[in-house]
Amino acid sequence: MNSPSQNASAHNSISGVAAGDVSSPAETTLRLIAKLPAPEGIEDRVMAGVKAAPRGARVLHWPEVLQPAGGWMRGAAAAAIVFVVAGGGWGIYTHVQPTQPARVIALPPRAGGAGGFSSAGAMRTPQTLNGPVVGQPTTAKDGTAQPVEVKPVKKATAPMKHGRLRAVARGSASGQPGVSAVK
Amino acid sequence: MEIPNSAVDELARTQAEEATLAALVSQYSGTLYRVAYSVLRNPSDAEDAVQEAFLRVLRHRDTLDEVRDQRVWLIRIVWNIVLDRKRRAKTRPETDDVAELARVLPCGGLSAEQIASAAQHHAHVLSCVGKLPAKEREVLHLSAFEELTGVEIAQVLGITESSVRSRLFRARNLMADLLNHSRSLR
Numbered sequence: 001m002n003s004p005s006q007n008a009s010a011h012n013s014i015s016g017v018a019a020g021d022v023s024s025p026a027e028t029t030l031r032l033i034a035k036l037p038a039p040e041g042i043e044d045r046v047m048a049g050v051k052a053a054p055r056g057a058r059v060l061h062w063p064e065v066l067q068p069a070g071g072w073m074r075g076a077a078a079a080a081i082v083f084v085v086a087g088g089g090w091g092i093y094t095h096v097q098p099t100q101p102a103r104v105i106a107l108p109p110r111a112g113g114a115g116g117f118s119s120a121g122a123m124r125t126p127q128t129l130n131g132p133v134v135g136q137p138t139t140a141k142d143g144t145a146q147p148v149e150v151k152p153v154k155k156a157t158a159p160m161k162h163g164r165l166r167a168v169a170r171g172s173a174s175g176q177p178g179v180s181a182v183k
Numbered sequence: 184m185e186i187p188n189s190a191v192d193e194l195a196r197t198q199a200e201e202a203t204l205a206a207l208v209s210q211y212s213g214t215l216y217r218v219a220y221s222v223l224r225n226p227s228d229a230e231d232a233v234q235e236a237f238l239r240v241l242r243h244r245d246t247l248d249e250v251r252d253q254r255v256w257l258i259r260i261v262w263n264i265v266l267d268r269k270r271r272a273k274t275r276p277e278t279d280d281v282a283e284l285a286r287v288l289p290c291g292g293l294s295a296e297q298i299a300s301a302a303q304h305h306a307h308v309l310s311c312v313g314k315l316p317a318k319e320r321e322v323l324h325l326s327a328f329e330e331l332t333g334v335e336i337a338q339v340l341g342i343t344e345s346s347v348r349s350r351l352f353r354a355r356n357l358m359a360d361l362l363n364h365s366r367s368l369r
Contacts, residue, residue: 050237
């Protein structure tokens, strides 16, 4: 078991070692500053400052004159507060009109179940190109199949229905510019 | 006229509180001042910090009976106040001035030249302490107080004692590096 002096030295290890060890100049300087005495009269100044400072909130007590024996005044004050609060609430309730409910317009139900625009019976026909025409393979006399020339597909052109376009076509055919043909 | 019991109790309680506070002030104001001064290094700021610490005690006087070690509790309060002030003010301490250090620090039996040299050395050391990281610097400051044990420093800083030791070890190494570096530059 440790003796009290051993305990004290173990307890005081950090500052004790630091006190004996003067190798660190930082600790020497800081110890010099730490040992500086407090200025005289600091206790009085601090105590005066603490007394002059405002105290925290305290519970106010009833004055002796207004403290009746039965405590009926507290009850009366509480009743008055309740009366004022309830009266104010009732006044607000009676004076403020309730807001009118918003008018709702009944709309007829829609004919179409899905809603939105209808297609009016129109059908979409996709523009397609004429596919290549493959001829029947011809058989040679010796029985071997000969390759058949595949005709190139003509470029699909829209039918020229307008008169102006026809005139342009005629002009270009006769070697005249299309503009003069229009004239 | 009869004086009510509640008024007597209130008066007695106030007087007891004032007596307790006066006892605390007379017993610990010197220690608290030195702790505050070691960080702020400005006499009036340190005194203000001590006063603010006792005002906080007055504010929490209801919990005063629950405090186990009033000395460490008070040092912790003033330490927090001091750190808060230093963080907010960011002013240069008064004693960083070499002349002020030469005036303040004890110099028994030294010549004027030696005093000036010592003050210059202390100012240089303090500037190096200021370059340390906050955690290490705080432990180094508190370890300078011989009346504070490792356990008490740990209580003030709210850390474990082993953390105090490791931080102090790091602080010493860093200080040695800083001082060697500045010596090599000269």
